[in-house]
Amino acid sequence: MQFAQPVLAAPVAGGVCKGSIYLTFDTGSQSQAELIAATLRRHQIKATFFLANEKTVNGDYSLDMSWSAYWKSLANEGHAFGTHTFDHVYVVGDLPDGRIAVKPQFGAQAGKTLNWTAQQYCQELRRVDQRFFELTGKKLDPYWRAPGGKLTPALLKAGEACGYQHVGWSPAGFSGDELPSEKFSNLMLLQRALTQLKDGDIFVAHMGIWSRKQAWAPANLEALIQGLEQKSFCFATLREHPAYQTSTQLKK
Template sequence: MHGRPSRAAAALLLAATILPAMQAASAADACKGRIYLTFDTGSQSQAGLIADTLNRHHIKATFFLANEKTVRGDWSLDPSWAAYWKARVAEGHAFGSHTFDHVYWKRDEAGGRIAVKPQFGAHAGKQQTWTAEQYCGELRRVDARFRELTGRGLDPIFRAPGGHTSPNLLAAARSCGYSHVGWARAGFSGDETSSEVFPNALLLKRALDNLKDGDIFMAHMGIWSRKDPWAPANLEPLIAGLEQKGFCFATLREHPDYASHFKK
């Protein structure tokens, strides 16, 4: 015989419905602000450490990918990196283009064209003039390769190498659906600077003292030139210090300036 549920059963059903919402609200209340960690490819010397640290803290970040020479003697978008990128996809991170050959903007030219200089690839070190369509093609090369490696395409965001943009470059990217992502002034990790002039302790203190709600933080997955690498010394204490201050972390999918772009 089927009748009305007992009071005990009804109470359990109500608890099962309300408690998760209350727990989510409590977590949101406990979060005093959000920091958006982003990582650009580089020498990849810190790729494993970055992944392990993010996993240990249950943090989702955003990665910007270019096909860069790595300390393993291969390239960051070679098939040899497929397992690494597949694992990051499975963990729920976000991914953007960093141009396939790590192409630097040099200047704007007439007719919407752009003077650029690739760091890698067939035209490494040679200045070229591209149309908007050519720049879009460079952004999409990363998407195509990432899809080959992981079965997933990139998110509709990109970061120009060095953060150098211009009206022509931004217009070109917009024409093929990409929004540019820079970083907050306090969000510059300093991992490209001289470790003698900017030691890790100084960089860590600067970040912890100045990062605020909504800031985008940028670091690399390894830098060739820095003698005292940033990530091994600073990533764990940076995250722990921000957590102690009540900050939470999210991908750019949740950033108010970019969330709408992910829904297109």
């Protein structure tokens, strides 16, 4: 599907945009956090970040006060932010009584299967919003992304009732940074993205993955951006994406 060119997309050399790509980043080990910020800044690109309170390579958590300056800097630069659930909560399935079975990856209930109401899931989404305000003085945009991108009918309904529009990613926008590097090399993933990404696609990567032996971002982020710029693509946040502009305008 072709989308109209967003007005605020970052310009490419020559000033002509032939299409727009929406870069999004989910929190993770945060091993690539500084590299991602520096690369986006160098190319004058704005992206969208989905935040959860995940354990980092520094031994802290990504929404600790120790990360306040980092998130505040990105917020002041004009990036967009959504909730990824505070404890990186995976959905297990919908229950007959209307509740939702979930399993947090972090926090006091990590690894346990819990049965939540829609209201409890809403509280989990809003915990990120509350912490982000404490860290930056700003509110999140009205977007959320379920960990793993996995949804159920009840989960989607709970997020919408809470005021957040769910954001997945395009088929060609899967970076593959969670895949084993022994089978999916950085070069293979880069070539696939540069070949298949098209106007309007949402791209997803993480700010560091514990399991991948050859990290994706150091090898691929700069090359991906440069390759897309050479193809006259521009970049924008989800605030400019046609599918999400309405929810942004109705922001809580």
